[in-house]
Amino acid sequence: MPLLYVNMAKVSINLATGSIQKEELIVGIDLGTTNSLVAFINPDKDPQVINDTGKGVLVPSVVHFGPTGDITVGNEAKEYLITDPQNTVFSVKRLLGRSYKDIENYKDFFSYKVIDDDSDSLVKIKVGDKFYTPIELSGLILKELKTRAEHALKTPVNRAVITVPAYFNDSQRQATRDAGKLAGLDVLRIVNEPTAASLAYGIGLNPEETKTIAVYDLGGGTFDVSILQIQNGIFEVLSTNGNTFLGGDDFDRAIVDYWIEKNNLDKAEVLADHKLAQKLRLKAEEAKKAFAHQSMVNDKIGDIWCTITREAFNELILPKVEETITCCKNALKDAKLEIGQIDEVIMVGGSTRTALVKKMVAEFFGRPVHDELNPDEVVALGAAIQADILAGNRTDILLLDVTPLSLGIETMGGLMDVIIPRNSKVPTKAGRQYTTSIDGQVNMKIAVYQGERDLIKENRKLAEFDLKGIPSMPAGFPKVDINFLLNADGILKIQAMELRSGVKQEVEVKPTYGITDDQVEQMLMDSITHAKEDVSQRMLIEARVEGEQMVKTVESFLRKNGNFLSEDELSKTNSYTNALKEVLAGGDKDKIHKAIDELNEFTRPFAERLMDHAISVAMKGKSID
Numbered sequence: 001m002p003l004l005y006v007n008m009a010k011v012s013i014n015l016a017t018g019s020i021q022k023e024e025l026i027v028g029i030d031l032g033t034t035n036s037l038v039a040f041i042n043p044d045k046d047p048q049v050i051n052d053t054g055k056g057v058l059v060p061s062v063v064h065f066g067p068t069g070d071i072t073v074g075n076e077a078k079e080y081l082i083t084d085p086q087n088t089v090f091s092v093k094r095l096l097g098r099s100y101k102d103i104e105n106y107k108d109f110f111s112y113k114v115i116d117d118d119s120d121s122l123v124k125i126k127v128g129d130k131f132y133t134p135i136e137l138s139g140l141i142l143k144e145l146k147t148r149a150e151h152a153l154k155t156p157v158n159r160a161v162i163t164v165p166a167y168f169n170d171s172q173r174q175a176t177r178d179a180g181k182l183a184g185l186d187v188l189r190i191v192n193e194p195t196a197a198s199l200a201y202g203i204g205l206n207p208e209e210t211k212t213i214a215v216y217d218l219g220g221g222t223f224d225v226s227i228l229q230i231q232n233g234i235f236e237v238l239s240t241n242g243n244t245f246l247g248g249d250d251f252d253r254a255i256v257d258y259w260i261e262k263n264n265l266d267k268a269e270v271l272a273d274h275k276l277a278q279k280l281r282l283k284a285e286e287a288k289k290a291f292a293h294q295s296m297v298n299d300k301i302g303d304i305w306c307t308i309t310r311e312a313f314n315e316l317i318l319p320k321v322e323e324t325i326t327c328c329k330n331a332l333k334d335a336k337l338e339i340g341q342i343d344e345v346i347m348v349g350g351s352t353r354t355a356l357v358k359k360m361v362a363e364f365f366g367r368p369v370h371d372e373l374n375p376d377e378v379v380a381l382g383a384a385i386q387a388d389i390l391a392g393n394r395t396d397i398l399l400l401d402v403t404p405l406s407l408g409i410e411t412m413g414g415l416m417d418v419i420i421p422r423n424s425k426v427p428t429k430a431g432r433q434y435t436t437s438i439d440g441q442v443n444m445k446i447a448v449y450q451g452e453r454d455l456i457k458e459n460r461k462l463a464e465f466d467l468k469g470i471p472s473m474p475a476g477f478p479k480v481d482i483n484f485l486l487n488a489d490g491i492l493k494i495q496a497m498e499l500r501s502g503v504k505q506e507v508e509v510k511p512t513y514g515i516t517d518d519q520v521e522q523m524l525m526d527s528i529t530h531a532k533e534d535v536s537q538r539m540l541i542e543a544r545v546e547g548e549q550m551v552k553t554v555e556s557f558l559r560k561n562g563n564f565l566s567e568d569e570l571s572k573t574n575s576y577t578n579a580l581k582e583v584l585a586g587g588d589k590d591k592i593h594k595a596i597d598e599l600n601e602f603t604r605p606f607a608e609r610l611m612d613h614a615i616s617v618a619m620k621g622k623s624i625d
């Protein structure tokens with residue numbers, strides 16, 4: 001079995017599996033909505049979470065931006081949730097791989113500014129005059145975890161396994177990989193959180209074991225239940241269900257609403273006062289935790305009495321817990337299973353400590369639940385076990401063949417969009433949906449690349465073909481599915497199909513043909529060495545593409561509907577558009593995003609006004625009974 005050796009830290013990479021060989025420390029990371037943590041396999045061969053310098057195992061997934069540009073992450077940043085909420089970012093995991101349209105119904109949840117560009121492009125967060133993507137913010141959290149691990153273990157940490165919810169889509173998984181890259185980590189595998197939790201309990205480590213398990217994961221901001229089938233050491237997700245905006249935060253919010261009502265306060269006024277709202281939220285969190293050992297909480301914030309009993313708390317949260325049980329029913333239905341077919345139930349997430357939650361889950365599944373391990377730590381512990389398997393330190397576990405380099409296609413601006421990430425199990429199938437960028441576009445060039453860099457010019461071109469005969473439609477209307485199928489023999493089949501017309505094209509290539517061990521080594525090393533500059537360049541290119549699209553959209557609107565605007569509005573729109581054109585030529589992504597935001601804010605009312613006019617014209621002379 002061929003090995004290639006990387007000199008940086010005498011790292012050996014198994015080309016047959018793409019995995020790191022023995023003696024390489026690979027950590028497991030649970031990148032959470034509320035808290036994150038990192039674990040490793042200790043000298044006694046047991047998984048262990050890292051507690052660096054007594055700060056605690058849990059690292060709050062919070063980032064604060066100071067007035068002088070200083071950035072604080074974790075425990076210290078959490079303190080700014082009250083004193084400086086507008087410059088303190090939390091629950092960023094909810095935004096990973098999401099567009100504004102995905103989260104617009106929850107925008108009031110965030111105390112910081114999430115940019116609304118009325119499109120399907122990924123969200124951005126504005127802090128002061130700078131714009132950040134969830135990838136950058138998650139990268140800062142992962143960098144903090146990396147730093148803490150290196151300080152505690154007294155050794156460099158360059159490689160990691162990172163966990164994600166089972167329901168995360170390709171975009172969210174790729175965003176997590178990119179965040180790891182930005183933090184200086186080579187992300188060897190993205191592992192489903194329920195799979196990691198199962199491994200932590202030793203379920204699935206025995207290759208002869210066959211089990212069907214339910215993993216109930218109730219964290220601070222998200223809930224999901226996954227039904228897994230484990231056979232021959234292979235984990236298959238049969239179904240997943242949940243709510244990405246349901247968690248312990250909702251328990252806290254219910255307590256806050258209860259206090260607002262009992263104190264006869266105006267809810268809108270309280271929530272508008274960010275500092276007071278955060279104080280109440282944190283006090284509610286304290287109360288929730290206190291019910292583990294007491295039946296009543298009686299406290300005060302200023303003139304506001306914060307009094308609540310455990311019974312009242314259980315009444316408040318009952319509808320939310322019932323919602324999770326409904327998700328469990330749906331997950332079983334989707335998996336086509338009865339309750340009696342579930343062999344084990346595993347509890348994950350800090351909110352599963354709530355007594356009512358444990359009681360209702362155990363009653364629903366008709367069996368005791370696994371809660372022996374710390375529910376905050378169980379996913380990270382499992383990730384560390386998966387990392388140990390990848391390191392080749394567990395000879396009893398079968399490591400399936402994986403693809404050694406990422407496979408993807410070229411997108412606007414010369415960027416590589418990864419469809420099958422490195423270390424994906426073979427055989428595998430993955431796909432994405434794309435559209436046209438130009439009105440009336442009837443052909444689409446599809447260029448396929450292999451490699452780990454963000455720019456296609458740094459990667460290896462495998463194939464190129466044209467999807468011809470796309471019906472002439474406005475930009476953004478065609479829907480083109482591109483699917484990659486990589487079989488066990490390493491043959492890659494690429495299929496492209498326009499869904500509205502059924503136009504189809506496909507091609508076959510062999511990704512590893514004609515590539516030497518040294519070339520693979522160099523590609524992997526380059527991706528690590530140039531990670532930060534690659535991500536910075538990608539973000540600049542994406543900002544330029546977004547800006548150019550914005551200019552086209554506004555200019556098209558003015559050509560067709562300029563007569564609906566006043567002279568002053570036309571003048572200011574042209575001024576904002578020209579300002580955007582000027583910064584597009586520069587290399588500052590923040591200036592580009594700022595110009596896009598200003599133009600978007602100014603022009604948004606125009607479309608609403610045009611719609612109102614169209615409706616009034618359509619309804620003219622018609623009566624409504």
